[in-house]
Amino acid sequence: QQPVQSPQAVILREGEDAVINCSSSKALYSVHWYRQKHGEAPVFLMILLKGGEQKGHDKISASFNEKKQQSSLYLTASQLSYSGTYFCGTSSGYGNKLVFGAGTILRVKS
């Protein structure tokens, strides 16, 4: 079952913050986040494992609430380079395949 991402699209000005959510109807073992810039391959951002840990690097971080079967990606003080489509991929068990959401289009304007 495909996870549901929200919002579908968001437009920000440089310096603004954004939150992208990823929800599943199934119990989750892990959540993966990828970013795809226009015309390029998706690039891995981070993996969050069951246990509710929060991860982050630079100004992009994420949380995983296993009780709610939900993950959120936080982008703070957004930069033009953050523009792209963000995908979450979820796995229901160790070694189980990833199922990706439909993606969230993020556009940062100057």
Add this chain to the structure above:
Amino acid sequence: DVKVTQSSRYLVKRTGEKVFLECVQDMDHENMFWYRQDPGLGLRLIYFSYDVKMKEKGDIPEGYSVSREKKERFSLILESASTNQTSMYLCASSLYSKADLLNFGPGTRLTVL
């Protein structure tokens, strides 16, 4: 850095043609994948291979087959292309498992006329 390359960035084929999409990775990864990307649907897994000559169906295998004769190469075959197979096709590889970090290739945009 892992490099995943795909044979073509753009491909135009006619309905009924047999189409081969080739993918090569250079980091000795065990696992290779073919995904299809369509607007509003995200990335959907077509096939997965965990070893040479070993494969598993993904979520949308109908109309596709795959071949993995060498560890570094994974081919997607459309036996008889149809217009509803017009899409972006992404190849990926991973080191440990099908839920591991995925390294994607640049994609092949296939148009079937």
